Amino acid sequence: MKKKWLTMLLAASMVASMGTSVAFAEEETEGPSAVTTVGPDEGTHFELWSFVDLHNNFYANMVNEWNEANPDKQVQITFSTYPYGEMHNKLMMSLQAGSGAPDICDIEIGQFPNYIGDDCPLYPLTDAMAPYADTMVEARMNVYSKADGTRIGVPTHVGAFVMYWNAAIFEEYGLDYKSVKTWDDYTALGEQLKEASNGEVFLTSVDTGGVDWMSLAMAEYGEDWTGGPDGEPNVQLDSVQKMLTMQQEWLNNGIAMISTDGHTDTDGCRATILDGKIASFPKAMWYMSRFKDYMPDEAGKWDITTCPVFEDGQKCSFGAGGTGTVVTNQCENPELAAEWLTWAKCSEAGQRHIWNDLGFDVCNTAFWSDEEFAYDESNIYNTYFRVKPYEVLNQLAEADAIGTVYTTTISPTINDYMCTTALNEILEDGRDVAEVLQEAQDVVDMEM
Amino acid sequence: MNKAKKLLYSQKIAPYVFVLPFILSLLIFWLYPLVTGITMSFQDVTFGGKAWIGTAHYAKLAGDKFFKIAVLNSVEYMALTLLLMVPIPMLLAVLMESRLTKARGVWKVIMYVPALTSVVISGLLFRLMFSEGVNGQMNVIMAAFGKPAQAWLKSKGTGWCALLLLCVWRWTGVNMLYYVAGLKAIDTSLYESGDIDGANGWQKFRYITIPLLKPTTVYVITISVFAGLSMFLESFMIWNGNSSPKNIGLTIVGYLYKRGIEKNDMGYACAVGVILMVIALAINFAQLLATGTFSLKKKKGE
Numbered sequence: 101m102k103k104k105w106l107t108m109l110l111a112a113s114m115v116a117s118m119g120t121s122v123a124f125a126e127e128e129t130e131g132p133s134a135v136t137t138v139g140p141d142e143g144t145h146f147e148l149w150s151f152v153d154l155h156n157n158f159y160a161n162m163v164n165e166w167n168e169a170n171p172d173k174q175v176q177i178t179f180s181t182y183p184y185g186e187m188h189n190k191l192m193m194s195l196q197a198g199s200g201a202p203d204i205c206d207i208e209i210g211q212f213p214n215y216i217g218d219d220c221p222l223y224p225l226t227d228a229m230a231p232y233a234d235t236m237v238e239a240r241m242n243v244y245s246k247a248d249g250t251r252i253g254v255p256t257h258v259g260a261f262v263m264y265w266n267a268a269i270f271e272e273y274g275l276d277y278k279s280v281k282t283w284d285d286y287t288a289l290g291e292q293l294k295e296a297s298n299g300e301v302f303l304t305s306v307d308t309g310g311v312d313w314m315s316l317a318m319a320e321y322g323e324d325w326t327g328g329p330d331g332e333p334n335v336q337l338d339s340v341q342k343m344l345t346m347q348q349e350w351l352n353n354g355i356a357m358i359s360t361d362g363h364t365d366t367d368g369c370r371a372t373i374l375d376g377k378i379a380s381f382p383k384a385m386w387y388m389s390r391f392k393d394y395m396p397d398e399a400g401k402w403d404i405t406t407c408p409v410f411e412d413g414q415k416c417s418f419g420a421g422g423t424g425t426v427v428t429n430q431c432e433n434p435e436l437a438a439e440w441l442t443w444a445k446c447s448e449a450g451q452r453h454i455w456n457d458l459g460f461d462v463c464n465t466a467f468w469s470d471e472e473f474a475y476d477e478s479n480i481y482n483t484y485f486r487v488k489p490y491e492v493l494n495q496l497a498e499a500d501a502i503g504t505v506y507t508t509t510i511s512p513t514i515n516d517y518m519c520t521t522a523l524n525e526i527l528e529d530g531r532d533v534a535e536v537l538q539e540a541q542d543v544v545d546m547e548m
Numbered sequence: 549m550n551k552a553k554k555l556l557y558s559q560k561i562a563p564y565v566f567v568l569p570f571i572l573s574l575l576i577f578w579l580y581p582l583v584t585g586i587t588m589s590f591q592d593v594t595f596g597g598k599a600w601i602g603t604a605h606y607a608k609l610a611g612d613k614f615f616k617i618a619v620l621n622s623v624e625y626m627a628l629t630l631l632l633m634v635p636i637p638m639l640l641a642v643l644m645e646s647r648l649t650k651a652r653g654v655w656k657v658i659m660y661v662p663a664l665t666s667v668v669i670s671g672l673l674f675r676l677m678f679s680e681g682v683n684g685q686m687n688v689i690m691a692a693f694g695k696p697a698q699a700w701l702k703s704k705g706t707g708w709c710a711l712l713l714l715c716v717w718r719w720t721g722v723n724m725l726y727y728v729a730g731l732k733a734i735d736t737s738l739y740e741s742g743d744i745d746g747a748n749g750w751q752k753f754r755y756i757t758i759p760l761l762k763p764t765t766v767y768v769i770t771i772s773v774f775a776g777l778s779m780f781l782e783s784f785m786i787w788n789g790n791s792s793p794k795n796i797g798l799t800i801v802g803y804l805y806k807r808g809i810e811k812n813d814m815g816y817a818c819a820v821g822v823i824l825m826v827i828a829l830a831i832n833f834a835q836l837l838a839t840g841t842f843s844l845k846k847k848k849g850e
Contacts, residue, residue: 189809195595196814214812221595308702308793360681366788368681512811516791524793528702546611 134181138163143174144433146440147202149191151184155206155256155423158453162444175440177204184208195221195428203431204441207253209422212244213509215252222252223427228438229254232446235466237419239504244424247329253424254445257460259384260502261316261407261417262492268401269293269301269379277380278405283346286408290355293379302357305369305378306347308523309362311515312420316382317343319418319503320409326508333510333544335518336537342410344526344533351527358527362519370394382407384420385461385489388481392459403486406495415503417496448473455479461493468493513547514540589818598815605819615820617795618803619827625799626776626831628708629715633772634765637720641727642757656728660721670718671785675701678710678786701787704796711797714782719775723768730764731757766839770832777828780805800824 134153138160150156156179167174180202182190188211194200195215207215215222229251233241237258244253270277273296280286290303307313318324321339324331350356357378361368364381372378374395391398407416425445427437444450451462456479467473474490475482482488496502522540525531555561589605591598609615640659644652662670677685680699687697700706734757742752780801784790787797790806798806800820808817 185809192809192812196593215595217594219595309791361679361788362793367676368679368684371681371683516806516810520791520793520795520798524702528699528793 135178136160137176137178139167139176140174141176143167143176144436146175146177146204146431146433146437147180148177148204149180149182149187149202150206151182151187151208152206152423153181154458156181158457159444161453161457162440162450165449166440166443173436173439175436195430199430201428201430203434203437204425204427206423206425209243209424209507210512210515212253212424213507213511215426216246217509220246220252221429223429223431223434223438224250224252225254225427225438225442226251228435228442229446232442232464235464236446237463237465237502239502240419240422240463242504243419243422243507244426245329249329253426254441255419255463256423256425256445256454256458257386258463258493258502259386259420259422260461260493260496261312261319261382261384261420262496263380263382263405263407264387265380265403265405266373266376266378266401267403267486269376273297273301277403280405280408282412283408283410287346287350287355290350291353294353294355299354301376302378303350303355304381305357305359305364305372306350306527307359307363308527309359309519310365311518311523312363312382312384313343313347314340314518315418315420315505316407316416317410319505320411320414320416322415322503324504324506325514326506326510328506329508333508333514333548335514335522335540335544336534339410341533341537344537347527348530348533352530365390374398385493386421386459388485388489389459392480392484399484400486402484404489404492405487406492406501415501416499417501418503418505461489465497468497510544510547514544517543585818585821588815589822591815593814593818601815605816608816609819609823614795614798615803615823618798618800619823621796621798622777622779622800622824623827625708625711625779626773628712629776630769630772632712632716633719633723634768636716637723637768638727638758638761638765640720640724641731642753644724644728645731656721656725659724662718662720663722665718667718667781668785670714671782674710674714675786675788678706702793704794707786707792707796710786711782714786715779723772726764726768727761730761734760762839766836769835769839773831773835774828777824777831800827 134156136156148156148159150159159177160179163175163177181187187206188208191201191205191207192214194202201221226249229236229241236255240255240258241251244255245251265277267277270293273293275289275292275296277289280289286303293301293303314325317339318337321337323337323339325333325335325337325340327333347356351358357372359369360366360372363369364373364383365387370390373381388404391402409416425441427434427441431437445454446464448464448467451464451467452473454460454462455467455473456476459479459481462468468490475488477483517540522536525536526533588598590600590602592601592604643649644656649655678700679685679687680697680702681687682691682697684697684700686700690697698706700710738756738760739752742756747755778801779799783792783797783799783802784805787793790798790802790810792798801824804817804820804824807813807820
């Protein structure tokens, strides 16, 4: 009899161990790195996912400020931060499966095209954004919209594309970079710098692993290789050809080098910048935070201006990179979520935190010219650079110089082919621009 | 009551109870995803739902030049890792077991430690080591020999050096331990009789060690084939993402990830996965047949 009990016990323990092994398997999948809940228990509860811890800190501040200002519409939000890839995977899986998605979520712009189709699983935000829409940068709202114009994501920053100059280098060689207006001026300056520095310092570095230069050229000519929300994709644009031909000439003449590790936002290229090997490069406004975080000793050396243009009167910037925050269709109280979200990211209180805490160029232009908001010296960026960043932004705003470059469902394909193959062949191997772009177009056509 | 008791103590049912955990986990974590994956490869998967589209994904795959690059890369990687990861660990294991080697435990630990590091960290380190910047470790070494800096990760030859080096560095210790275990199972009297017959060291290795290590070799090859074909994370970490210059680091699983996750086309990604499974099964099957694993079992059964 005893033996029988033993067998039963063994069998039971095996079944139980199976249960625990399943539980362990679940635990072992990488969880969020931080989960916090902010707000009173009686408030309406939301789940929010992000892939940047700082974003969640910002949202947490906004929950507290909202609850103070709106005692009748209290919210409570649970914030989870996941690694970039994992968060986007989880979000997509849960939206496809129809359950398990958060109420509110950050989506990086490169991932956004996955959500803009007819079967869009996101809550429309056009109405909620209406109170702020007049003063928001139009181009940034457009990139987080569906083809029919429905807004589905709230932008975080403009990411205005500007030119960063190592002013200390130009001073050392007695060269004037401030008078550069066109790419011809820029090229001429490069020749001077090459001569003055004996070829030691390059004017700039061109990217084989990023398409920002191409987007800038397209914004200048008002073209778009995605074709926009309802056009046909075409990578063989004049603007792209001109930019690539010019870059090839720079490389041939020793004016420019190829960005270490592909583009300027890499450890390798930051080392190149720190070594003083390149004297200028165009990049989005958010690159300021890289200076602050990775190159604190460079303070006072760098200047920011608008980018050169091919022809006078062209736009000279576009919004690069970014994060759109969305409300999903699994949210039970989407009106309130949308109202809180747009308030948090577009209102004055929100814009203040975005500029001072996150260091981004804010999307609501109503505050750009506000002395106290934009030029306060307590904000590190106002003292780090030789110019106050919002002075450059206001120049762009006055000239209406920020163009739109769309991110559509074909964007991942175009970007992928450009960054893996086309740019390497043109810039590294020196292949004919037209030929390579024709091959790129073939790839794009195959995907359509 | 009696019937229930009978059922509970039935000798026929008991074995099934004992294998139940394994069968259940097989069904839930293996068979279910497999079947869903195969069905999804015939569907267009969207947020709205799934729509049958027949073999359209496979037709597209047949003409997809990036898929061809991915398959070739994966097969090449598998072949090269086999060339490296079978002989080197085998020789090291023999060295480890040799009486002439001092401090064997220490060497074993040192060899095994890389396997405990995360691929993410080691891939990141290898990326920094092989950085094209002049401060990258490999370029510093090049400079010491008076050679110009190289863009290591931008061309296939040098990029794959990094990739294979990472593989060898991480997995040699593991494969070596398999071989050490295999060596321990070889009866020492065989070597003694070899000595008596006047065999030299090489002859003993060639005619005793290698044949008797065959089960281990078959096992190592089998797992290496699958690990090589399904390699993804190493390439993902070395090239800092799924996009490598001219797709030199694109693997089948990398392509699956690109299609399913980056381009939100789960149906197409499933088709890629099914092809990967077919290739892996075909290679493993052929290899197991060639090494006589199946016939061995038959003989025993007879």
